[in-house]
Amino acid sequence: MSQPVPPSWKDLGKAASDILGKDYPIHGSTLEVKTRTPSGVTFRVFGLHDNKSSSISGDLEASWKDAKKGVALTQAWSTTNVLRNHIELENHLTKGLKFEAISTLVPEKQAKNTLLAATYKAPGLHVRKFVDVFKGPLVTADAVVGRDGFLFGAESAYDIREKKLSRYNLAAGLYAPDYAIAIHALGNLSTFSASYYHRVNSDIEASARATYDSKSSNNVNLEVGTKTYLDNAAFVKAKINNSGILALGYAQALRPGVKATFGLALDALKLASGSTDASAHKVGASLTFEA
Template sequence: MSPPVYSDLGKQARDVFGKGYHFGVLKLECKTKSDAGVEVTAGGTNSIATGNVTGNLETKYKIKEHGLTFTEKWNTDNTLATELSLEDNFTKGLKFVLNSTFVPSSGKKSAVVKTTYKKDAVSVNLDSTIDLGGPLLNGAAVAYYKNWLLGYQMAFDTAKSKLTKNNFAVGFTSQDFTLHTYANDGAEFGGSLYHKISRDLEGAVDLGWSANSNTTRFSIGCKYALDRDACVRAKVNNKSEVGLGYQQRLREGVTLTLSTLIDGKNFNQGGHKIGLALELEA
């Protein structure tokens, strides 16, 4: 099994802190699939504080025998995005992706070409913006050896002939335990720990320190499955912010998520956030 790409290092811990929380918004998401194999996702969010509403529509079509996937996205900011990906076509483990965006109101356009190659002990990816003035190159590699992971990520601005990103990561992974540490540009240091404590309980710890601002962050979170249809989540950080979430599958294809963020330092003054999400799939 090949190692994850650089951006997915520590993903299990990030999911414990990020998934299942929708603070300050009301969210609706609907998914369906046509007989022709076209996957359609539509949804929107409403900000409780401002009342602003945003919406999005995504269609995805896969031609599995050729490893081809075509995706179109539109949102209420009037941004059109397309993605064309080709996987395992020329050789096993190689994936090409072309991303493009277009804003009709301003005429602004952008495009990125992405390549990823995975083998048993290494994952390599290289991205490049399509810019005649000088593309921005992003590259990363992750090597795997006896449960240890070593990663490097860089970004190079060809227009300025300047290295703009220089990141390192070291990790350890096993069946129920993952450790991830990183150093970004010699100024941001941190790490995360994920542990599958039991069949129903997952826990994670995240910490970091910034040399520029001399600030430290610390968070601990968990997810507990009450049964096959319900789970609860909780997390707390060094700012005394407490996040709580409850997710319930009401029936096949209908999932309700409730969440709240409590400011422990100003408990009696209010300002806490709540959120609700309803996901429909057919």
């Protein structure tokens, strides 16, 4: 039986991470506008108002993709005067192989960075390699192999100048149509996490994640969350951790191409003690237009 292409290293445990991390715009207000021209050029404008610093930041991005030729180009310019370019070449030498070049430039500081990447995907295998040209150079490689729903992954980084292994991590997982389990050993095998995702039915999803850092504490941090679809255009999310932080998220498709998301985070321990410290609670919203 042919094996599917496994997820990449960064996507191991993604289903649980999405439940616990996405659609909670609690740090400020964001506005995102995406438009596409008849020639295939996509423009994206993104703005963020940060509640903590009261600052407003944003970036303008333009991208073009030719799926038949396997070529994509993205250019972006941020309000912090950071220029970013991203070139992708896919399926040119062989099927499943993609090359990328990602560069950033800060003109006033003459700071620059270039990342070269190669990705190969095949049934049962997902391999990536990155070369950070100006840092080190630092070579990072990761791979995930999978068979019958069982996954095993590893990542390592090697500093060429220092001639030493600067980072190594391991992960394993089990993926099924309605649930997924992932175990990570990160920080040179000093931090361990286990996550679980379960699609209970067509309307309800749930996940949990436990994290233990052997260097900082003897405690295990636990976080649980759920996502409930109200209808085809709206859903509600909720999560809570063992520190007593309760977060709520609500997303509503107002019309095709227009989506609003609202987030609220409450310190349940301070609420229980009757504290009136408003800084312990956070609220935010995001609005997305796409045409």
